[in-house]
Amino acid sequence: DAKTTQPTSMDCAEGRAANLPCNHSTISGNEYVYWYRQIHSQGPQYIIHGLKNNETNEMASLIITEDRKSSTLILPHATLRDTAVYYCIVRVASAGGTSYGKLTFGQGTILTVHP
C-alpha cells in the first residue's frame, strides 16, 4: 500500500471548517483513500473513502486531486467532539488473501478544535 504523509497537528476554531491534508504521491490506480479518526480512549472510527471523485457523507467531505497524489478531508463545521487523531490510509480496494482488512495506520494528524 502507498505511503501517506500528514501534518503532525492542526488547530481549528469551533464552527469553522477543518481541512486536513494528506499526501500520497505514490498511490496506484487501484488504491483507495480512506480516512479514519480516533477520539481519545476510543477505537478508530471510519469516516469516508474515495477513489477518484470527491465524496461526501454525513460526517465529512473528501476532496481528491485530479492526479490523485493528495487529498483533503473536510469537516464542514467542526465541533469540540471532533478533536481526535485523523488517519489517512491508502490501500487497494478489495485486497484478498493475506492483505484482507489490513489497514496500515501512520501517525496521523492530531486535530484540536478549540472554542
Place this chain on the structure above:
Amino acid sequence: DTAVSQTPKYLVTQMGNDKSIKCEQNLGHDTMYWYKQDSKKFLKIMFSYNNKELIINETVPNRFSPKSPDKAHLNLHINSLELGDSAVYFCASSPRTGVTGELFFGEGSRLTVL
C-alpha cells in the same frame, strides 16, 4: 446496542501470567481482526479471521493465540505475558463483500503487565 464489544476494558496482571480478551460483534460480519496499539500510539494488525478461518497472522509471537468459536466471536489468549505486551488491543470486524477498507472497531482493551 454496541456493535463490537470487548471485555475486559482494563486488565492489569503480572509478568508470566496467562490472560484472555474476548470480542463479540453483532453486525453479522464475516471477518474479524485484532489490532495492537503500542505506547507510541501506532496501530498495527495482528490477526484476521474470516468465518472462523485464520487469514492474516502478522508474525505475532506464538504466545498470542486467537480463537474464533463462531464468526461473531474472536478471542485473544496470551500466554506468559511480558512487559512489552502492555498495549491497547482493539478488536474489529468488516463485511466480507464489497470494498474492504471499512472496519468497525471496538473500544479497546488496555492491558498492563507489571
